[in-house]
Each structure stands twice: as C-alpha cells, then as structure tokens.
Amino acid sequence: MQMSISDPEEIKINMTAMIDIVFQLLVFFIMTFKVVAMEGDFNIKMPLASESADSLDEELPDLITVRLDAGENGNISSITVDDSEILREATMFSDLTSIVEERLAAEGDPEQAAETEVEFDIDYNLKYSFTVKAIAAVSGKVLPDGEGIKTLIKKVKFKDIGNGL
Amino acid sequence: MRLFKKKSTEILEGDLTPMIDMTFQLIAFFMLLINFSEVDRAEEILLPSSALAVPPVVRPDYQIILNLEPSGEVVFEGLKNDIDLLNPLLSRQVDAAAREGIRDPADIAVIIRSHKDTPTGIVQELIAKCQESELQSFSLRVKDRINP
Numbered sequence: 001m002q003m004s005i006s007d008p009e010e011i012k013i014n015m016t017a018m019i020d021i022v023f024q025l026l027v028f029f030i031m032t033f034k035v036v037a038m039e040g041d042f043n044i045k046m047p048l049a050s051e052s053a054d055s056l057d058e059e060l061p062d063l064i065t066v067r068l069d070a071g072e073n074g075n076i077s078s079i080t081v082d083d084s085e086i087l088r089e090a091t092m093f094s095d096l097t098s099i100v101e102e103r104l105a106a107e108g109d110p111e112q113a114a115e116t117e118v119e120f121d122i123d124y125n126l127k128y129s130f131t132v133k134a135i136a137a138v139s140g141k142v143l144p145d146g147e148g149i150k151t152l153i154k155k156v157k158f159k160d161i162g163n164g165l
Numbered sequence: 166m167r168l169f170k171k172k173s174t175e176i177l178e179g180d181l182t183p184m185i186d187m188t189f190q191l192i193a194f195f196m197l198l199i200n201f202s203e204v205d206r207a208e209e210i211l212l213p214s215s216a217l218a219v220p221p222v223v224r225p226d227y228q229i230i231l232n233l234e235p236s237g238e239v240v241f242e243g244l245k246n247d248i249d250l251l252n253p254l255l256s257r258q259v260d261a262a263a264r265e266g267i268r269d270p271a272d273i274a275v276i277i278r279s280h281k282d283t284p285t286g287i288v289q290e291l292i293a294k295c296q297e298s299e300l301q302s303f304s305l306r307v308k309d310r311i312n313p
Contacts, residue, residue: 015181022188029195040218041276041304046292048301074284124286129213131285132307136215149217158289 042135044156062116064103064153066096068134070123076130093137100138100152117155207232207240213281214310221304225274227262229255229300233279237287248287248294255298270299278306 064082071077079087079096087095100118107113118138122131140151210232232240239246241254259270267273275295279288292303 015185019181019185019188022185022192025192026188026195029192029199032199033195038220038309039212039306040215040220040309041306042215042218044292044303044305046296046301046303048296048299068285074282122285122289124284124289126285127281128279128283128285128288129281131288132213132215132281132305135305136217139217142216158292 042132042139042156044158046157062103062107062112064100064116064118064138065159066118066120066134066138068120068122068126068131070126070130074125074127074130076126076133079134093133094141096134096137097141097152101141104152114154116153117157118153119157119159121159207234207278210234210240210278210280211282212278212306212308214308216310218307218309220309226272227265227267228274228276229258230276230278231291231295233277233283233288233291235280235283237283237290239291248290251291251294252297255295255300259298259300271301273300274302274304275300276304276306 067080067083068076069078069080076092077088079092081087081096081099085099089095104113104116107116120131120134135156138153138156140149140153142149230241234240234245237248239248239251241251246254259273262270262273277288277291279291288305295303
C-alpha cells in the first residue's frame with residue numbers, strides 16, 4: 001500500500017498588519033520624544049520656628065551669615081559676610097568661596113567644619129539666579145583641573161522671613 | 166515565432182527581517198527614554214544653572230514639585246495657582262502622603278523649580294507658605310551645567 005506524502009508547503013504569515021502597527025508605534029514615540037536637560041538640586045533645610053526653639057539647649061553649629069543685596073533690575077550689588085566683609089567686585093562669588101574655604105580651614109576639626117551652616121539674608125528683589133550662584137559658591141568649588149568638586153558647606157538655610165510679609 | 170517571453174507570475178518578496186529587527190530596536194530605545202512626567206515640568210520656566218548642584222539619585226518617598234513663575238504664580242500639576250491660595254493644595258498633598266504611610270510632613274520633599282528671574286523674595290514667600298503646612302525639606306532645582 002502506498003501512502004500519500006503531502007508536499008511540505010511553506011506557510012506564509014502576512015506581516016503587513018504588524019509592520020503597520022510597529023511603524024505607527026515608532027512614529028508615536030519619535031513625535032513625543034523630548035531631550036530633557038539634566039537637573040540637580042540644592043537641598044535646604046528650613047525647620048519650623050517651634051522646632052528651632054526646642055533645640056536651643058543643643059550646641060549650636062558655627063554659623064556664617066551671608067547678606068545678598070540687590071541693585072538695579074534685581075541684579076546683585078554686594079555680598080556681606082558676617083556683617084564685616086563686603087564684596088563688590090565682579091569676582092564676588094569666587095571671593096565668597098575663598099572666604100568660606102578659609103573659615104572651614106580655620107576650624108581645624110573636619111567634623112566640626114562639616115557642621116558649619118550658612119544662613120542667607122537676601123533682598124526681596126534679587127533675581128533668583130544670583131541666589132543660586134551664591135548658594136553654589138558656598139556649597140563648593142570646581143577644582144582647577146575640572147575633574148572634581150570640592151564640597152564646602154552642606155547646610156544652607158534662608159533667614160526666617162516669618163509671616164510679616 | 167514567439168514575440169513575448171512568458172512572464173513569471175510569482176510575487177517577489179524581500180526579506181523584511183532586518184528591517185523589523187531595527188524597527189523594534191528603535192521602539193525599545195524611545196520607550197526607555199520617553200518621559201511621561203511632563204505634567205511636573207513647566208516648559209516656560211528657565212531654571213538657573215550650576216555645576217555644583219547634586220543630581221537626584223534616589224527619588225524621595227513623596228515629593229511635591231512646585232514650578233514658580235517670575236510673576237509669582239505657582240504651576241502645580243499643570244494648573245496655575247496664586248501663592249496665597251496654595252494652602253488647601255498643600256494640605257491635600259500632606260493628607261495624600263499620610264495615606265501612603267508618610268505621617269511626618271518633614272519627610273515630604275518639596276522641589277522648587279523657579280524661573281531664574283523670579284525675585285528671591287517670592288521664593289521665600291513660597292517656602293514660608295509650605296512651612297505653614299509643616300513642610301520642612303526643600304530642594305532648589307537647577308539645570309545641571311557640565312562645563313562651568
């Protein structure tokens with residue numbers, strides 16, 4: 001008895017529909033894609049007034065006060081450190097970094113230096129970009145070789161403006 | 166004499182496999198990079214830039230992103246709000262955080278994305294308004310500048 005052997009026909013799947021969908025997905029993702037610039041944060045701790053009063057018994061960390069004054073159009077006019085050193089030149093932000101660096105070096109104990117706080121007292125009209133520049137100036141500096149950052153102050157706060165605005 | 170050759174009636178099919186492979190790779194690439202959290206960002210706000218800002222490594226357990234315009238209006242979840250009318254919104258966020266297990270408002274991260282020309286006094290007003298809702302942990306978001 002002879003058995004019939006069926007021809008091994010190639011099974012073809014219609015890919016057209018899948019390719020259509022895949023291209024539509026591709027177009028959707030390309031159209032909705034946006035290149036987003038990297039962002040970073042400066043952390044600021046602003047404890048409530050009641051908590052600050054509770055912690056009066058604790059040993060207070062060293063505090064550097066920095067006053068930022070606004071000139072015309074909200075641009076910065078001067079920086080005052082601890083009500084004594086007044087910076088007015090174009091290099092005021094790098095000068096501020098140098099002063100903070102000297103203060104921390106004078107502390108001697110690195111652990112105590114790490115606890116040092118900077119409190120900013122800022123003119124209402126000062127443009128925010130200058131405030132960020134000042135916070136960056138006390139936070140650290142980019143090393144001359146450009147391949148690293150030296151961290152200076154980790155604790156930054158704003159002078160309490162209360163509710164008297 | 167035969168004038169015409171008999172044409173083959175078979176359909177010519179190119180090999181589509183490499184193209185489909187490539188297309189799927191492109192889709193995978195765009196899917197990984199797509200950012201659906203656009204509602205947190207207000208594109209019209211130009212952030213100040215700094216090389217010293219720390220890129221956020223770990224996402225906080227609960228965060229509130231407040232976009233501050235130079236006029237003093239706060240863009241929150243895509244809607245513009247006056248700073249003075251922000252308290253109910255912030256209270257709702259504190260309640261929502263509590264429902265997610267974050268009972269202490271001090272553990273809620275408030276991220277302030279302010280326009281670079283906003284007067285700093287308005288930023289401080291916003292911080293003071295957040296403090297009224299017992300929020301204490303603030304981050305000033307800036308654009309990361311690679312080459313200072």
